[in-house]
Amino acid sequence: MTALSAEERDVVGTVRTFVGREVRPVVRELEHADTYPEALIGRMKELGVFGLAVPEPWGEAPVSMPCYAMVTAELARGWMSLAGAMGGHTVVTKLLVAFGTREQQDRWLPRMATGEVRATMALTEPGGGSDLQAMRTVARRDGEGYVVDGAKTWITNARRSQLIALLCKTDPEAQPRHRGVSVLLVEHGPGLTVSRDLPKLGYKGVESCELAFDGYRAPADAVLGGIEGRGFAQMMTGLETGRIQVAARALGVGQAAFDDALRYAQDRESFGRPIWQHQAVGNLLADMATSLTAARQLVLYAAERYETGQRCDMEAGMAKLFASETAMKVALDAIRVHGGHGYSTEFDVERYFRDAPLMIVGEGTNEIQRDVIARQLVARGGLD
C-alpha cells in the first residue's frame, strides 16, 4: 500500500491541528445548539479543504484518494458534521472533472476549489433512496431547456450549496430505466423550494432538507457532460468516492470514540485500580482498536484502488460496510467504558453514538452494500 507523500502527510497534519485547536473546544456547544458552524466552514475554506479534489487549471494539484480519506477521517474525529459538509461537494467535484463539458468545468470548478461555491447531490426521493431507478423527478424538454418537476429529500447542505447535482429522469419511458436518467446541474431559483430542514438524531449543525421542484426551468446545457441518459452511470462512479468518504467518516467517529475510551479507562478507577486493568474493560479496548485498525486498512485499500484507476465499487462497499458497523460498535463500547458518564451530554461519546448510524444508512445502506459486494463477487469469480 502506497504511503502518503510528505506533502500529503502535511495536509493531514494541518487538518489534525485545526481539529485539535479549533474544532474540539467548540464542538459540544455547536452540536447541542444545532448551530451551523459558519466560522469552522470558513476556516475549512481557508485551509483548502473544499478544493482537495480540484485539479489544475481550476485548482491546485489535488490530493490522492488515500490522503482525501485521511483528511475526512480527521475532520470526522473532531465533528462528523464537518466531514459531511465537504462530502457531497467532493463527489460533485469528481463528477465535473470526469464527465463535465469544458464549459461546465470552467464555470464551476474554480469557485468550488475555494469553497466560494459549495455543491451537493440530490438523489433520494420521498418514495425511496435505495431503488434510484424508480425515481419520479422528471426533467422534460421544453423549448431551449428543461422543466423539472418532482421532490427530493434528505439533501444535505442543500440550503447553503449554490450548485445541486440533481439525479432525475430525462426520459421516463426509457428501457432499461437507467438509460433515461441524467444529472442536471441546477441552482436555486424560481420553481425550486427548500421546503423543510429535517430533524435528526445526530449530524447536527448542517442542514438536510426537502426540495420541491415545481415547473423549475433549467437550461439545455445543465445536463452533466451535455448528453442525456448517462446520469445513472455517472452517479454510480461518483458514489465510489462518496462511499470511501462515508467509510472515512466512520473511521474518524470510531477513532474519536476509542481515543476517549482509552483515556477514560486510564483515568477512572474502581476496586483500587484503573478500570482498563479489569480484563472485561481491557478486552473492550483491545477489540475496539483491532476492529478500527482493520477498518482503516479497508478504507485505505479501497482508496488506493480508486487512485490507481482500478474498479473499486466492491472495495468501497466493503470499506463503507465494515467501517460503519465498526464505528457503531465502538461508539457503544465507548459508552460502556464510560459507565454513567457515557450517557451524559457533557461527554462526547453520546454524540459518536448518535452520529455513527448515519454511516450505516447514508450513501447506500449497508444492505445495499452487501448486495453490491455479492454481485461483484459473482461477476469477478470471487476475491482476487
Ligand SMILES: Cc1cc2nc3c(=O)[nH]c(=O)nc-3n(C[C@H](O)[C@H](O)[C@H](O)COP(=O)(O)OP(=O)(O)OC[C@H]3O[C@@H](n4cnc5c(N)ncnc54)[C@H](O)[C@@H]3O)c2cc1C
Ligand atoms: C442525515 C442524512 C443525510 C442524507 N443526505 C443525503 C444527501 O445529501 N443526498 C441524498 O441524495 N440522499 C441523502 N440521504 C439519503 C440516504 O442516502 C438514504 O436515506 C438511503 O440511501 C436509504 O434510502 P431510504 O431512506 O429511502 O431507505 P429505503 O430505500 O426505503 O430502504 C429502507 C430499508 O429497506 C432496505 N432495502 C431497500 N431495498 C433493499 C434491497 N434491494 N435489498 C436489501 N435491503 C433493501 C434498506 O437497506 C433499508 O434498510 C441522507 C440521509 C440521511 C439520514
